[in-house]
Amino acid sequence: MTSSIVFDHLSFSYQNTTAPALQDISGEMSRGSFTMVMGHSGAGKSTLCCAINGLVPRFLRGDYAGRVMAEGMEAGKNSVPDMARAVGIVLQDFEAQLFSTNVELEMAFGLENQCLPRTAMEERIHTYLRVVGLEELLRRDTATLSGGQKQRLAIGSVLAMETPVLVMDEPTTDIDPEGRHQILSLIRRLRTQDRTLVVTDLDAEAAVQADQIWLLRDGQLLAKGTPAETLTDSSLIESCGVRPLATIALFQAMNWPGQPLTVDAAMAEIENQGLLRPSRPEGRAISALPPGKVILETRNLSYRYPAGSTNALSDIDLTIHEGDFVAMLGQNGSGKTTLAKHFNGLLKPTAGDMFLRGRPVNNYRRDELAREVGYVFQNPDHQIFAPTVGEEVSFGPRILGIDRKTLERNIAEALDATGLSGFEDKNPFLLNRGERQRVAVASILAVKPAVIILDEPTTGLDYVHQLDTMEMLKRLNQLGHTIIVITHAMWIAEAYARRSILMKEGRILLDGPTSEVFSDETMLAAASLAPSDLIRLRNRLGLAAMTLTDMVKELRGDNIVIPFPNQR
Amino acid sequence: MIMNLTFYNDEATWLHRLDPRTKICGVLLIFVICLCFNHPLFIVGILAGVLAIFTTAKSLKVLWKLRFLLVLLFVFSVVLWPFFIKGKTILLEWHGLEVSRESLLYGLAMGLRLTTFVSAGLLLLATTKNEEITNGLIRLGIPYPVAFALATAIRLAPTFADAGATIVQAQVSRGLDLDSKNIFSRFKRFAPLSIPIFISAMRYTNFLAMALESKGFRPDAPRTSYYEPQTTGRDWLVLGSLMLILAACLYLRLSLHWGIIISGRL
Incomplete structure (x- = not known):
């Protein structure tokens, strides 16, 4: 096979940084192959992608050594627009790269740069909109597309340029499970098109279909090999910040023979080898937590955006108790964020009522609300402004007029809870995304609100940081804070939330203990969601446990405790 | 999405189909026409014309989106102008500040003119895709x-x-x-x-x-x-009509001295 991309001892460090982003990367990707690049955040995945089309070092500057060849063109020696003849790249923030008025023009942009005549453009646009499944949306305003559609458009517009190499940097981040599923099946279809595919992702489940997996850690190429070679080594991929495959992890923990990469393969192994004892494990202890007082309550709440023609929320009746740990799930646009913004009065219901401790939210002053309900926005960069972490975290309590002594204690506690002690004098803008996310949480924590709402707290974080964040929320919950998490990451809801609320088209589809909600795969599918591989296995095996450790215990016949919150 | 501030309104009206160059020039002509008079009644007439075009372009909702800004501009202008202009018929005098009938009307006219300016600009943005505006500007020699x-x-x-x-x-x-x-x-x-x-x-x-x-x-x-814009007879018709209107307005103002509240001012 001829090689399409060649890395030849590539090293790179960004300007004004000391740690190298990439160190001595060598390797080949053959023409028509599909390579998945994985690693923790900051491992150098994006840098590697950008090195293929010359954005590194032409646009993102720094110390560059070695070379990268893509389809015979040397990336460092050609300009980025020249490299665009050989390499198409879909950058990480797909929303920001959609630039045109409508779908058709977005598709045309690259082709216009290639100076294609109009008729040829038309043909390409139609062909590739069909490939990405957007042919119906030719004239749609790109801003009105769903996350999955936007990402497919971003991919389609690069595909249309018919470059022999296609690079996609984390194409499934920030997208709901349905959109993610669409992208993964699109990648599967692209495999038949004889293009060299390079994709980065954080999820091992997405990597199963690749020809080759490259594992990066701290800028070094730690391992490369087929999925069967790399993904079966759970400790290796975990050391690279990637969550191991649930199937492999379960088989290893149970000492079962076989290394199935998918749920279907795992079920086949279990059945063929008779791994599961015929009797279902008995004697599960179920503990009922005493319900806390009602803290948030909506009655018949509906909301319509000022410019909207339909209700974003319709007739929501919901009670949340003190000490709850709630996950709000649903597709993009299902109303999760809109509902959560009612909890702290950012939005006022068009009809119905929103109560906080039995008092209408409208009757609270802004500063009273901020003390009761903290809201961590999805993107930490939307709130960070201070030159030091300490100042940033103290902003909330200071403007709320909390006295100096309490303030200092609160800040110390908030920094401690988020693992940021010792960061007081650091510049928040120089921290990585995971750390900035924690600064944002700390700055809300410092006010000590009874309820903490987090919108997609794990977006853009790798597995290790996701775990850190969620363990921190668990601790806060144990300290008595009510936690409400809006998330697309199913495993987070599964492993941490006691209660899950499924939303669809502005209504609550299902609301109950997480273990029950995730048993109902039909209902989840109705909300365009699917459980993680671990829970799919659990459901097929008829288990009650929600985490790997509990599943192993349950399969061995030990007692486990599934906390069920009492509600309503 | 919290706010939607895109102005383009995807319809297929005659205005949407015009050559972007025509629309850019057209808006400039409307600007000049606005400058012909400083009597509120005349400017109301021009504004009514612009609104009529909005209606035929099915784009009144774009204007509605910016209603607060438009009202704000209008009110500011109406409240502030009278203090800077002197007129003959004094209505109010207070510590050297005076408001006259003429200055009040002039303020009203300026408020309306500003509103018409913004509306005409919005007319372009509501009916022309961004790419078409770029294309139009390039073809105009920018x-x-x-x-x-x-x-x-x-x-x-x-x-x-x-x-x-x-x-x-x-x-x-x-x-x-x-x-x-x-x-x-x-x-x-x-x-x-x-x-x-x-x-x-x-x-x-x-x-x-x-x-x-x-x-x-x-x-x-x-x-x-x-998108390759095509210039058709309709484009020339629109430009021709606007030129005629401008010529008529100039004649009314310069020769017949119509539409003037305070002379010597735009």
Whole structure:
């Protein structure tokens, strides 16, 4: 096979940084192959992608050594627009790269740069909109597309340029499970098109279909090999910040023979080898937590955006108790964020009522609300402004007029809870995304609100940081804070939330203990969601446990405790 | 999405189909026509004309989106102008400040004129895609980088407004009081809002530049255009009519001295 991309001892460090982003990367990707690049955040995945089309070092500057060849063109020696003849790249923030008025023009942009005549453009646009499944949306305003559609458009517009190499940097981040599923099946279809595919992702489940997996850690190429070679080594991929495959992890923990990469393969192994004892494990202890007082309550709440023609929320009746740990799930646009913004009065219901401790939210002053309900926005960069972490975290309590002594204690506690002690004098803008996310949480924590709402707290974080964040929320919950998490990451809801609320088209589809909600795969599918591989296995095996450790215990016949919150 | 500030209104009316060059020139002509009179009644007539065009372009809702801004501009103009203009018929005198019938009417006219300006501009944005505006500007002889920068600015305004709205919400959630009347607290809330907005704008534009170059874009290289506007008889008809109207207005003002509240002023 001829090689399409060649890395030849590539090293790179960004300007004004000391740690190298990439160190001595060598390797080949053959023409028509599909390579998945994985690693923790900051491992150098994006840098590697950008090195293929010359954005590194032409646009993102720094110390560059070695070379990268893509389809015979040397990336460092050609300009980025020249490299665009050989390499198409879909950058990480797909929303920001959609630039045109409508779908058709977005598709045309690259082709216009290639100076294609109009008729040829038309043909390409139609062909590739069909490939990405957007042919119906030719004239749609790109801003009105769903996350999955936007990402497919971003991919389609690069595909249309018919470059022999296609690079996609984390194409499934920030997208709901349905959109993610669409992208993964699109990648599967692209495999038949004889293009060299390079994709980065954080999820091992997405990597199963690749020809080759490259594992990066701290800028070094730690391992490369087929999925069967790399993904079966759970400790290796975990050391690279990637969550191991649930199937492999379960088989290893149970000492079962076989290394199935998918749920279907795992079920086949279990059945063929008779791994599961015929009797279902008995004697599960179920503990009922005493319900806390009602803290948030909506009655018949509906909301319509000022410019909207339909209700974003319709007739929501919901009670949340003190000490709850709630996950709000649903597709993009299902109303999760809109509902959560009612909890702290950012939005006022068009009809119905929103109560906080039995008092209408409208009757609270802004500063009273901020003390009761903290809201961590999805993107930490939307709130960070201070030159030091300490100042940033103290902003909330200071403007709320909390006295100096309490303030200092609160800040110390908030920094401690988020693992940021010792960061007081650091510049928040120089921290990585995971750390900035924690600064944002700390700055809300410092006010000590009874309820903490987090919108997609794990977006853009790798597995290790996701775990850190969620363990921190668990601790806060144990300290008595009510936690409400809006998330697309199913495993987070599964492993941490006691209660899950499924939303669809502005209504609550299902609301109950997480273990029950995730048993109902039909209902989840109705909300365009699917459980993680671990829970799919659990459901097929008829288990009650929600985490790997509990599943192993349950399969061995030990007692486990599934906390069920009492509600309503 | 918190706010939707994109003005383009996707319809297929006669106005949408006009050559973008015609629309750009047309809007400039309407600007000049507005300058012909300073009597509110005459400007009301022009505004009514613009609104009529909005109706035929099925785009009144774009105007509705900006109703607060339009009303604000109008009110400011009407309230402030009378204090700077002297007229004959004094209605009110107070510590050397005087308001006359003429100055009041002139203020009204200026308010209406501003509203008409903004409306006419919106008419262009509501019926012309960003790409068409770029294309039109280039064909009018504006250098490509300039045209592209202009169109990009129009394109990015809603994006930044959206990021701005999110940032406001994020800081209000932390207890930032935006309703406070106190000057000092006003100053204090400047940094929490402006720094994240500035940084997100910087990040965004930098990122966009990377995305554009990665798709083979260079500002100085030739490129083809997917939408090629066609100039038809209708375009000439529109331009001709507007020129005629302008000529008529100039005649009314300069020869017949119609539509004047205060002479010697635009």
